[in-house]
Amino acid sequence: MTRTVFTCGDINGIGPEIVVKTISRIFKAGSKAELIFVCPQNVFELYYKITKATFRFRIVDKNSLSDSHLNLIRLPNAKLKIGYPTKTSGQVSFQSIKKSLSLIDQNYVDVLVTAPISKEAFNIGKIEFPGHTELLAKHEESSNYMMLFLSGKIKIGLLTIHLPISEISNQIKVEKIIKAIELINITSKRDLGIKIPKIAVLALNPHAGENGLIGDEENKIIIPAIKSLQKKIDVSGPFVPDAFWGNKDFKKFDIILAMYHDQALIPFKLLNFNSGVNFTAGLKLIRTSPDHGTAYNIAGLNKADESSIYQSYKYAIKIFQNRNHFIAQSESY
Secondary structure: OOEEEEEOOOOOOOHHHHHHHHHHHHHHOOOOOEEEEEEEHHHHHHHHHHOOOOOOEEEOOOOOOOOOOEEEEEEOOOOOOOOOOOHHHHHHHHHHHHHHHHHHHOOOOOEEEOOOOOHHHHHHOOOOOOOHHHHHHHHOOOOOOEEEEEOOOOEEEEOOOOOOHHHHHHHOOHHHHHHHHHHHHHHHHHOOOOOOOOEEEEOOOHHHHHOEEOEOHHHHHHHHHHHOOOOOOOEEEEEOHHHHHHOOHHHHOOEEEEOOHHHHHHHHHHHHOOOOEEEEEOOOOEEEEEOOOOOHHHOOOOOOOOHHHHHHHHHHHHHHHHHHHHHHHHHHO
């Protein structure tokens, strides 16, 4: 049985609410999953009441987990200021992540599902990470990782993550693209169950650079990187992004590599709003999260849609199963 730990995210946002709603859905579906929630007790009890949850829960330590109750591992009670990022909300969300990682490190849980955090609250709380992805990569001391967005319609990874537009071009390197394509390829096989992934790479510049007239990154960097891998990986590109999406060429590929954040996230959210999943590829630990933020404007109102974090839970379980199957097959040869 797969054990899943949920973080609370920013306690002044919708994180606690969508986790409680997701846990309700899981238990209502008849699952006997072992679910752990790391959250201040006062925050959990507030959202248990607000959402009118009925599942059973108990306060536990790591040695007394149950598959018939939610296992609440409580953090110290925290002061709420619903709808606003605060020092407390930044620090509590960080504590929830750190506690969850310690459970994974000790092999008490198998997968991690993280609720949305606030970069502003992290900054106020003196937490020096731009987001979950970088924090988790630092935890594993890994430099080979990727923010990968998953849905039934498209799967797309980011070459660069949280960078100002002015800095993106300087980060487009041949070796970096090669590593990203190789990571997408093995992740598709190992974690997503795609035996021979068909990969598309998007261009950086308008019109894919117009043969150097509107930028030369395609000719000097992206094309050489792609060509160096085509004998061993099914990868094509660079594709003109607007035509790629407009002509629905994404349907011809299993997975896509985008050059920067909004190049991927705008079409992804148009196609999958409220149901997309963010997966941190390349790490030993399996972590998924919803593809939206803290939604402070609706926090505390019982209006938050839990679909994305529910899908994140389902993807985490699926990735865990796929990875174990892949490892078992590899060891049998």
